[in-house]
Amino acid sequence: MMNSQKYRYSSGFTLLEVLIALSIISLIMLTVINFTQSTQDTAERVTAEDKELLQIETAMSRLEWDISHIYSPLYFSHKMDPTQMSEGEGVIYNDLIQKYSKNQRFNFISYDALPIPFFQNPEKSEFIFLTQSNRRKFQDIKQSHFAWIRYSLKTDENSETKDGNKMLVRNVLADDIFSDQKIEWDDLKDQVLMRKINKLKFEFWDKKNQKWRDNLDIIEDGKNKALGIRITMEYLGPDNIESIAVRIFRPLFPDFTPENMYKFLNAKPEPAAPPAGSGNQ
Amino acid sequence: MVKRIISAHSQSGFTLVEVMIAMAIFAVYVTAIVLTQTTNVNDSARMAEDLKLHNLAELKMNETLIADLKFTNATENDPESGAFEIEGFKNYKYLVEFKKLELPEFEAIMGKSEEDNAQQEVDVLKKTVYTKMKKNIEKIIWQVKVTVTNSLTGAKYELNSWVNDKNARIDTNFSI
Numbered sequence: 001m002m003n004s005q006k007y008r009y010s011s012g013f014t015l016l017e018v019l020i021a022l023s024i025i026s027l028i029m030l031t032v033i034n035f036t037q038s039t040q041d042t043a044e045r046v047t048a049e050d051k052e053l054l055q056i057e058t059a060m061s062r063l064e065w066d067i068s069h070i071y072s073p074l075y076f077s078h079k080m081d082p083t084q085m086s087e088g089e090g091v092i093y094n095d096l097i098q099k100y101s102k103n104q105r106f107n108f109i110s111y112d113a114l115p116i117p118f119f120q121n122p123e124k125s126e127f128i129f130l131t132q133s134n135r136r137k138f139q140d141i142k143q144s145h146f147a148w149i150r151y152s153l154k155t156d157e158n159s160e161t162k163d164g165n166k167m168l169v170r171n172v173l174a175d176d177i178f179s180d181q182k183i184e185w186d187d188l189k190d191q192v193l194m195r196k197i198n199k200l201k202f203e204f205w206d207k208k209n210q211k212w213r214d215n216l217d218i219i220e221d222g223k224n225k226a227l228g229i230r231i232t233m234e235y236l237g238p239d240n241i242e243s244i245a246v247r248i249f250r251p252l253f254p255d256f257t258p259e260n261m262y263k264f265l266n267a268k269p270e271p272a273a274p275p276a277g278s279g280n281q
Numbered sequence: 282m283v284k285r286i287i288s289a290h291s292q293s294g295f296t297l298v299e300v301m302i303a304m305a306i307f308a309v310y311v312t313a314i315v316l317t318q319t320t321n322v323n324d325s326a327r328m329a330e331d332l333k334l335h336n337l338a339e340l341k342m343n344e345t346l347i348a349d350l351k352f353t354n355a356t357e358n359d360p361e362s363g364a365f366e367i368e369g370f371k372n373y374k375y376l377v378e379f380k381k382l383e384l385p386e387f388e389a390i391m392g393k394s395e396e397d398n399a400q401q402e403v404d405v406l407k408k409t410v411y412t413k414m415k416k417n418i419e420k421i422i423w424q425v426k427v428t429v430t431n432s433l434t435g436a437k438y439e440l441n442s443w444v445n446d447k448n449a450r451i452d453t454n455f456s457i
Contacts, residue, residue: 046325228347248343
């Protein structure tokens with residue numbers, strides 16, 4: 001074939017050899033590409049699944065943060081009690097309580113005259129409460145660490161299927177929280193925490209009966225104080241597998257029954273002052 | 282044609298070393314790919330399992346901390362166990378153990394003093410106060426440990442915390 005003088009004795013490859021070599025190389029290349037491709041696919045799938053898995057963790061940690069900072073003066077004080085007040089105080093009390101009867105956010109006063117917020121769950125999937133979890137983003141903005149927060153389920157407009165077409169939405173009101181006006185939640189910006197949800201249920205701990213209840217009205221002081229909140233969420237996890245998440249969150253305030261302060265106030269002065277540390281717990 | 286192939290075959294192939302080097306390079310490549318793939322999947326599965334265990338342990342712990350528990354001397358030897366009744370988590374078991382908190386004795390912290398009488402008197406006072414506080418604290422505070430186990434794989438997760446006995450009445454009489 002190649003008959004140049006220099007390489008007279010050396011022979012090149014035949015067409016067949018080249019073809020065989022080519023086909024072997026292409027086979028090897030195919031497997032290699034296959035390998036690489038599948039590795040990449042798995043990596044991508046795993047990342048996507050992890051993302052979906054972590055989505056619920058992110059949403060739940062948001063909820064946990066807000067609920068752990070839930071605020072009510074009833075955690076460290078008790079309600080104002082007109083029956084144990086003097087006449088002069090009673091007049092002031094009547095004046096105050098009239099104002100609170102019209103208040104849409106705070107419905108009572110604590111012993112130390114702090115307004116007591118009332119928590120609401122108009123629907124099983126909705127919870128409205130006052131929390132201290134707000135963090136001011138700009139200096140000199142008229143906000144504190146207090147905020148009214150609502151968690152609720154809304155229909156997801158982008159969802160193509162009916163299964164899992166709801167999303168968990170968080171609304172925050174951090175301005176003018178002590179106003180007595182009703183909060184217009186629909187005017188506030190929606191923060192979507194999670195999609196592909198079927199069901200969400202808030203339950204509240206009833207200390208008296210040692211039970212979980214889904215209605216705040218039947219719990220003693222339930223509207224003014226939360227001791228524990230159980231959240232049950234049915235959602236579509238990775239690969240649209242139906243999953244359930246159950247979490248229990250606690251407020252940071254310890255469960256503490258304050259001493260009746262009127263007992264000290266109305267106590268007749270005696271030679272020895274009542275010791276301050278005689279409380280229980 | 283046939284003749285030529287045979288003659289080419291008989292001429293010279295690769296040496297053993299060459300073939301082995303080629304194979305080694307290829308093997309390294311393949312192992313690397315297979316390893317990354319399995320670690321990806323394994324890491325993801327482990328993370329999912331860890332999260333599940335952690336969340337269940339936290340759930341059980343919060344449930345324990347919220348409930349009004351009655352503490353008696355038997356509580357310590359009577360761990361609470363069972364399986365979760367949540368759909369999809371039925372193969373997870375929990376164990377809640379309680380243990381009394383034990384503070385060290387006064388001597389263990391301070392050592393024995395062999396100084397003058399005045400110092401010893403102060404120490405007696407200190408010891409009385411400390412012993413009283415020790416008794417009170419041990420009455421109120423309990424240790425709680427929640428262990429969650431996946432009964433299929435045996436994977437475990439442990440969570441520890443303090444729980445206070447809400448019915449405990451402390452002794453405030455500090456007179457000696």
